[in-house]
Amino acid sequence: MSQSLVIDFVSDVVCPWCAIGLASLERALEALGDDVDVSIRFHPFELTPGMGSEGEYVGPYLSKKYGLSAAQVADNQAQITARGAEVGFVFDFRDDSKKYNTFKAHRLLHWAGLQAGDAQLALKKALLLAYFSHNQNPDDIELLCDLAQQVGLDAEAARSVLESNQYAEDVLDAEQYWQQQGISSVPAMIFNSSYLVSGGQPEAALTRVIQEVLRRSEAVD
Numbered sequence: 001m002s003q004s005l006v007i008d009f010v011s012d013v014v015c016p017w018c019a020i021g022l023a024s025l026e027r028a029l030e031a032l033g034d035d036v037d038v039s040i041r042f043h044p045f046e047l048t049p050g051m052g053s054e055g056e057y058v059g060p061y062l063s064k065k066y067g068l069s070a071a072q073v074a075d076n077q078a079q080i081t082a083r084g085a086e087v088g089f090v091f092d093f094r095d096d097s098k099k100y101n102t103f104k105a106h107r108l109l110h111w112a113g114l115q116a117g118d119a120q121l122a123l124k125k126a127l128l129l130a131y132f133s134h135n136q137n138p139d140d141i142e143l144l145c146d147l148a149q150q151v152g153l154d155a156e157a158a159r160s161v162l163e164s165n166q167y168a169e170d171v172l173d174a175e176q177y178w179q180q181q182g183i184s185s186v187p188a189m190i191f192n193s194s195y196l197v198s199g200g201q202p203e204a205a206l207t208r209v210i211q212e213v214l215r216r217s218e219a220v221d
Contacts, residue, residue, distance in 0.1 A: 003214050008190040010043045010178050013105050013127040016080045016091065017200035021187035022128065023087035028206040030138050036214065042113065043178055044106035044171050045186045046100050050209050053139060055098035083200065097135055105138040107167045108148065108158060110174070115125045115153060122151035160162045192217060 007025070011018035029038055062073050076179070077093040084091045105127055113120040126147045131137040136143050141162045148158035149187065189197045189206075191213040197206065 002035055004191055004192075005036050005038045005210065005214065007038065007040045008043060008136065008189075008193070009040055010045050010183050010188040011124075011186045012045050012047045013102050013109075013124070013131055014099055015045075015047055015186050016084070016132065018187040019089050019128040019132055020080070020083050020087060020200035021189065022124070023084070024201060024203045025087045025189065025206055027203040028210060031203075031207060032210065034113060036210070040121055042109055042110070042120055045178065045188075046102055046106070046173050046175065047186075048101055049103070051099060051101040051139075053101065055100040055137065055139070057095075058093070058097045058099055059095065061099050084132075087203065089128075092133055092135060094135060094180075098137070100131075100137050100139045102138055103168075103171065104141065104144060104162055106171045108144050108161060110170050111158070111161045112148070112151075112153060112169045117155055119151060123147060123153065126151050158207060 009022065009025075011021070025040075029036065059070060059073050062068055062076075063070065068076070077091070081091045091160065109120060109123060109127070112123045127138055130143060130147060131138050138144070141159065144157045144162055145158050149155035185198060187198070187200065191197070191209065195209060195217075197209055197215050201209075
């Protein structure tokens with residue numbers, strides 16, 4: 001009999017460590033096989049809530065926000081690219097890469113989470129790939145509708161969500177809730193509502209955490 005594992009994954013789609021963390025998590029879960037019945041629920045966290053529709057170039061944005069030199073930004077991006085390669089995720093940082101507003105993407109992810117199956121997970125992965133591997137704009141409605149369709153969702157229903165203000169309050173409420181739980185950086189993964197892991201942890205570390213969570217759950221049962 002498989003054990004139940006619920007993972008609340010708080011993240012943003014323009015967060016490189018969130019992409020690494022999710023890829024590592026999926027690898028860890030694959031290694032566990034069918035012994036675990038897993039449900040991943042994605043929750044919003046905005047790194048750039050005040051960003052305008054045109055976005056800002058990543059290099060200058062990070063330099064201004066964190067006081068980094070251009071060389072330090074490039075070094076950080078090289079490290080992230082290498083970590084991504086270790087878990088099979090491709091980063092393509094360019095001089096013209098931008099940070100974008102992600103509120104529409106979070107509204108669409110909320111809607112996807114209300115649909116059947118693994119639609120939300122598929123859309124989340126598609127958004128991370130579009131932004132980091134293809135330098136596409138997650139604030140663009142046309143792109144969001146295309147991605148929804150690519151993962152098997154209704155593109156017209158997605159457009160209806162995006163062209164309205166639907167689920168805006170739900171996203172804002174969720175952001176506030178997780179902040180009140182002490183989440184101030186992402187990714188943050190909460191296993192079975194009891195065990196928090198922060199950052200883009202390697203597969204081995206996540207495997208150990210999952211095994212410990214499952215062991216504790218089995219002991220309680």
